[in-house]
Amino acid sequence: MTQPEEKKAKNGSRAKKVRNIILKILGAIVIAIVLFLGIVYITNVISTNSEAKKIETYGQHVSVDGKNMNVLIQGEGKETIVLLPGYGTATPALDFKLLIDELSPFYKVVAVEPFGYGLSDGTEKERTTENIVSEVHEALQQLDIHQYMLMGHSIAGIYGIDYVNKYPDEVTAFVGIDSSVSTQPSITDAKFPLKTFALLRNTGLLRLMMKVSADPYEGLAFDDQTVEQMKMISNKNMYNPTSLNEMDHIYSNFKGAQGLTFPKSLPLLLFVQANNEGVEGWIPLHEGQIKESVHGKVITMDGSHYLHHTQFKKIAEDVRAFMNEAK
Template sequence: MCVTQEREKTPWGGTKTRKVVNILLKVLGAIVIAILLFVAIVYTVNKISSHSEQKRMETYGQHVSVDGKRMNVTIQGEGDETVVILPGYGTASPALDFKPLITELSPYYKVVVVEPFGYGLSDQTEKERSTANIVSEIHEALQSLHIDRYILMGHSISGIYSLDYVNKYPNEVRAFVGLDSSAPALSEKKIDSSMTRPLKILRELGFGRLQLKLGADPYDGLPYDEQTKEQLKILINKNMYNTTQLNEAESMYSNFIAAEQLTFPVNLPVLFFIQKNHPATDRWIPEHEKLIKDSVHGEVVLLEANHYLYRSHAKEIAEKFRGFMTSP
């Protein structure tokens, strides 16, 4: 009798367990299908949008041959002196991003914006993104345009590249202006391929576009016309997480370390525009002051602004810069 009862309970319990397992498998299957469908939609939308944007993208500037590839450069203004502007890391379109500052400078200077490989309308490259290579490429671009005497103006990571540049070409650079430029002692964290590989995959799947769609507009409330903002969005989607820029991110730590051994030439005029209240470190101002402590003509200007201070304080920067360059 007892054996019979046990046999009756066992099938009943097994059936109930199987039902629960089947329900869980169906739920899991539905979740997997939903995720795959979502990924497929994001991928498809990105492909269609990219194709559409390619047709709407407007060209600007001119291409120069550098290392067998095309580097895009814009030139505006006809002043006697030349200002060469270099972008911060990841700037989608330097020529458009610096537009407010270009507008303020071009009545007085010849303003040249170099778009390094992987930026703006320039080609990508598989060459290592070491400071030496980047500096050499920028110099080659300027040489091809017969620009051999100029003021170098760099934002963010270009401060690291410029530190190397002014030491390699001291007879060409008349002054350096840092736009919240990086300081060698405040190194970026080390990034390797294990960190950039997922970004490449996310880019291919279209999640970079989704991220931008859900994020805040970085140009909202700033002096950019609607056409410029539309082109900036197109180029952000085009260049975000591209292979060249990710390679540059992987090289960034070693580039910072190499720059720690460099100083600005004593006789080179150096002007820093930096944010007054850095959100991540209290060493931002002191480290910039150290960089010019031995300079014959050096100055630090503090601005109530964020890292992209040239977008919001272009007029103030241009006026202060002009005064700095004409002062004895």
């Protein structure tokens, strides 16, 4: 073998060795990823089954459209407050617990968990405002509740403005807790990656992400048992099919509410986050909603979007004062 041929053979052998090493490394990486995903998936299945046995029931089931809707009722006051959650609040009755405890000595408080939330069933019906409002109303009818204040957080501002216009003889006031406004500029028609969210849930990666992320309840006044329950129910409900369908309807539901206004004669109290940097003109948007109201008020508060997690005492006090003024 000539010297050039010998050199060429050595180079070929060296390249083959490098290629084999690279292939082995890539193979090891693929195996590691598959093992990791397998462990995450199996852990999720085991944890889901285990948590299902630990979730404690609360409230009562009401039959709506052939399915069970969970409703928590606390307090025996003459006046009734119906609470509606923001989008994605996995367990509304427990999420509102601090506020419910402050309101229930004075009111009958009814926390409704729409389909796909809390301990309620899921549903295949489209999550349009029309369907959601109709279902909530049917639940209240089943409970023989016909006169009430409607109090809602976040997207309940969209469902609520539709609700009070459909059932004006039943709703005595609307109270918004950093409630959404149909014309807020943060809502776009961009499509959500629903299949990606479903994949994260089904593979167990969502559970892992929630596990390693910051504790959303740290420093709040919830007791440890309630926090544990909320976390387990969050794992059960987050990105479930009903929730994803509602997500897919967010833009159309906001657009559908743009032609609606709160009735002028309806008492309207809006608690608004004072430092919302994510939505331009957040406070003026709410001030515009009460502009024509005979009895309307905007109260700004320091805190996160979930004002009822930290300002529950002040919210309860201000609701009582406002309703006394409105009488």
